[in-house]
Structure formats: C-alpha cells, structure tokens
Amino acid sequence: MKNFVYFKGEIVEEEQARVPLATHALQYGTGVFDSVRGYWLEQKKAMLLLKPLEHFERLVNSAKILGLAVKETPAEMTEILKKLVKKNALESDIYVRPFIYQAATKVAPIISPDFEPSLAMYMISLGDYLATDKGLKGKVSSWRRIDDTMIPPRAKVCGAYVNSSLARQEAAMCGADEAIFLNQDGSVCEGSGENIFIVRAGQLITPPVSANILEGVTRSLVMEVAGRERIGVCERCIDRSELYIADEVFLTGTACQVAYFSEIDGRQIGDGRLGPITKKLQKIFFDAVHGRLPEYVKWLVQV
Numbered sequence: 001m002k003n004f005v006y007f008k009g010e011i012v013e014e015e016q017a018r019v020p021l022a023t024h025a026l027q028y029g030t031g032v033f034d035s036v037r038g039y040w041l042e043q044k045k046a047m048l049l050l051k052p053l054e055h056f057e058r059l060v061n062s063a064k065i066l067g068l069a070v071k072e073t074p075a076e077m078t079e080i081l082k083k084l085v086k087k088n089a090l091e092s093d094i095y096v097r098p099f100i101y102q103a104a105t106k107v108a109p110i111i112s113p114d115f116e117p118s119l120a121m122y123m124i125s126l127g128d129y130l131a132t133d134k135g136l137k138g139k140v141s142s143w144r145r146i147d148d149t150m151i152p153p154r155a156k157v158c159g160a161y162v163n164s165s166l167a168r169q170e171a172a173m174c175g176a177d178e179a180i181f182l183n184q185d186g187s188v189c190e191g192s193g194e195n196i197f198i199v200r201a202g203q204l205i206t207p208p209v210s211a212n213i214l215e216g217v218t219r220s221l222v223m224e225v226a227g228r229e230r231i232g233v234c235e236r237c238i239d240r241s242e243l244y245i246a247d248e249v250f251l252t253g254t255a256c257q258v259a260y261f262s263e264i265d266g267r268q269i270g271d272g273r274l275g276p277i278t279k280k281l282q283k284i285f286f287d288a289v290h291g292r293l294p295e296y297v298k299w300l301v302q303v
Contacts, residue, residue, distance in 0.1 A: 004087045006080055006098075006121035011087055014122065022105035024115050029159020031101030032062035035254040038085065038094040038123075038303075039289050047085050047094065049301040050289050052078045054217050055254070056098065062155035063100045068117045070100060078301070080121065085303045088123060095126035095255065101158065129255035130178060130194075132282065135262020135272060138191075138249070139176035140240055141167035145189040145212050153189075153212045164192040178251065180243070180264065183212045188238040194253035195219040196238075198246035199277050203232040211237060218252040221299065225284050228295070231277060248275030250282075257289075258282040 007017035025031040036055045039048045056074035063070045072080070081096060104115040130136060143166045146153055151160040167179035171192070180196065181189040188207060190196050195216040197206045204226055207213050226233050243249055244267045250260040258281060262272045274282075288296035 024106050025101035031158040033099035034059040036096040047303045065155040067111045069113045082303050092125040094123050096123040130259045132259050136177040138261045138264040139171040141179040143167045145181035145183045147184045168192040191251050194251035194256045199248035205234045208235040222252050248278045250278045258285050
C-alpha cells in the first residue's frame with residue numbers, strides 16, 4: 001500500500017520525498033515540528049483529528065521563536081492534513097508529524113529566510129506510544145532540561161530533542177520506561193516528550209509554563225476535564241522528592257495520551273496501581289477523543 005506525504009507544496013508518494021545530505025536542517029537541526037493524533041471511528045468509517053488547529057498554531061509559534069518564515073497559516077495546514085488523511089485512507093489510529101525545516105544546502109549555522117523554510121507532513125499508524133493500561137517505571141534523569149535562554153523548550157525545535165534522546169536513552173539503560181527531567185533550578189519539569197502531573201490530597205499539581213515546559217495541548221485538555229469534574233488544579237513548582245510521596249503521577253502528551261507511573265527511581269507511587277483521579281481523567285479523555293462525549297466534540301475535526 002502506497003504512503004502519501006506532503007512535500008514541497010504537494011501530496012506525493014513517500015518515495016518521492018527526498019532531501020540532499022547537505023540539507024541545513026539535517027546538519028544543524030534548524031527545524032520545528034509538532035504532532036497531531038487521529039482516532040479511527042470504525043462505525044462511522046471516519047477519522048477524528050484531535051485539536052489540529054491548535055497543534056498547527058503551536059507549530060507556527062515554534063517557527064516564530066526560531067525565526068523561520070512560514071507561508072501556510074494554521075487553517076491552511078489543517079486543510080492540507082485533511083486532504084492527506086483522505087489520500088492515505090488509513091483505517092487505524094494515526095500519528096501525524098508536520099514540520100518546518102530549512103531546506104537549503106548551506107554550510108553555516110544560521111537561520112535565514114534565504115535558507116528556504118519548507119513545510120512537510122507525514123503520518124503513520126500508531127496505537128499506544130507508552131503503555132496506558134499498566135504502570136510505567138520512571139527515572140529522574142541526570143540530564144537537565146534545556147533552558148529558555150539556551151533553546152526555548154516551548155518551541156519544538158528539532159535539534160533540541162537530542163536533550164530528550166539522551167534522557168530517554170539513560171532511562172532505558174536503567175530499565176525504566178521514561179525519563180523525568182529536572183530544570184536548571186532543580187524542579188520537576190516534564191518527561192522526555194510529555195507533560196507531567198502529580199496528585200496530592202485529591203489535587204492535581206503540574207509545573208507552570210515558566211518552568212521550561214512545553215505548552216502542551218493534551219495538558220490543557222486534561223486540565224479542562226479536571227475543571228469540569230471539579231478536581232482542583234494547581235500550577236506550581238514541584239520538588240523531586242514530591243514525586244516519591246505523591247498519591248499518583250501521570251504523563252500527558254499527543255503521543256503518550258494519558259499514562260501513569262507505578263514507580264519512579266525504584267520507589268512505588270501510591271499503591272503502584274492506576275489511581276482514582278488518573279483513572280477518571282484517562283477514561284474521560286479516551287471517551288472524548290473517540291467521539292463518545294457530546295460535551296467534548298468541539299475538540300475533534302472529523303474527516
């Protein structure tokens with residue numbers, strides 16, 4: 001079965017989408033990316049895209065931070081995605097990766113409109129990225145999260161994800177499923193590619209956007225659900241030691257969705273099982289993205 005991608009202004013077969021070895025973004029990481037989840041609704045033979053416009057707005061903001069000129073608007077990117085979904089006709093949950101990169105073949109660590117910023121997009125079938133039906137093992141990483149004065153974490157900069165790769169590699173080498181970053185102040189930041197929440201005394205606590213976290217779309221959706229369910233949410237700094245005494249700890253993200261930790265650094269979290277608040281939020285989230293809850297239909301774009 002042929003796979004189609006968006007490349008240089010056209011939807012083409014994946015085999016036609018090739019870049020030279022000297023491509024600037026390949027050499028220097030001068031690109032930004034984002035992600036969109038799509039949930040296949042078998043009974044309607046339809047794909048439900050989760051907040052595509054918001055993801056493309058974040059992509060444009062990432063490009064703005066990096067200084068990349070963007071021709072397409074978020075609304076135009078959403079229309080491109082809808083056409084790409086129809087063209088590929090995948091009957092499964094999907095993960096979409098749009099990115100803007102410097103396509104010129106130049107040898108100089110410079111970001112410039114003369115370096116041909118270009119939008120590309122591809123999609124793959126994807127179920128769970130991290131297990132959502134069992135607890136994860138976490139490890140606080142020895143690698144610190146990059147700071148806004150280094151490479152802004154609120155921008156999904158391609159080259160910045162070496163930071164995430166090192167942390168995830170270390171976690172895997174230690175037998176853990178996912179890493180947990182501390183920021184330069186020593187406070188809990190996020191996972192290698194996810195936002196983090198803890199539960200203490202029935203309240204959700206999550207690091208603020210000023211703690212060098214990605215401004216997560218799924219993070220905001222989970223906070224919206226918590227508000228509807230009258231679960232208190234507090235955005236504040238979290239100490240590493242609070243992870244160990246939290247009743248529940250979970251991650252949110254486009255790829256991971258809502259996944260919980262059963263242990264961190266060898267210490268059991270709560271009773272080691274899916275906690276009641278995480279369970280409630282996870283169930284509502286999955287019901288919502290599969291179109292089963294009318295109050296959350298606004299999250300979805302049907303294709």
